[in-house]
Amino acid sequence: QKEVEQNSGPLSVPEGAIASLNCTYSDRVSQSFFWYRQYSGKSPELIMSIYSNGDKEDGRFTAQLNKASQYVSLLIRDSQPSDSATYLCAVNGAGGSYIPTFGRGTSLIVHP
Amino acid sequence: NAGVTQTPKFQVLKTGQSMTLQCAQDMNHNSMYWYRQDPGMGLRLIYYSASEGTTDKGEVPNGYNVSRLNKREFSLRLESAAPSQTSVYFCASTRYSTNNEKLFFGSGTQLSVL
Helix, strand or coil, X not given: XXXXXXXXXXXXXXCCCCEEEEEXXXXXXXXXXXXXXXXXXXXXXXXXXXXXXXEEEECCEEEEEECCCCEEXXXXXXXXXXXXXXXXXXXXXXXXXXXXXXXXCEEEEEEC | CCCEEEECCEEEECCCCCEEEEEEECCCCCEEEEEEEECCCEEEEEXXXXXXXXXXXXXXXXXXXXXXXXXXXXXXXXXXXXXXXXXXXXXXXXXXXXXXXXXXXXXXXXXXXX
């Protein structure tokens, strides 16, 4: 069973704070990990991908991967109200399949 | 570039009616996918096509059929719509059917079955 788990939230943070979003996955052979952002009523868009253990930074976003513990996280520094959205974790390679498995998403609210 | 184009954006059906959701991509991608998204359920794969001429079932294929018409187009058909098929449907594509590929999504179709 391929499972990707996320806390549904909502996660509420003040503007300027660090938002930390977490995702765990069940299949140890998973290869690739993605974070998609989805605004209300819109389609998902990729914001980060990570393939090896450690941190990957892109602007205000940092993805962290720990394959031994089977979790991947997304940190958003200096959070802005425009970051308010649902963040979907996706995992590829679980069960030997390239098809991504999605978590249910975490709703983030950044309040002024 | 338009990317992934889905039509229609909204549709209301009565139980038992049929309809086809259209999807086309102009990025020369090989693989295409249909997902449904329900509140609190994330994205669930209905069908996918790794390449032109092939289609496979995903997690929730019952009640749906697909056609990969050519490399650009991948349609989803509901033969006899049921209220349980009320959902938001997303078409997506990737360049290849490999692990490191990111999904490009269409804008979605909001479907209500009464």
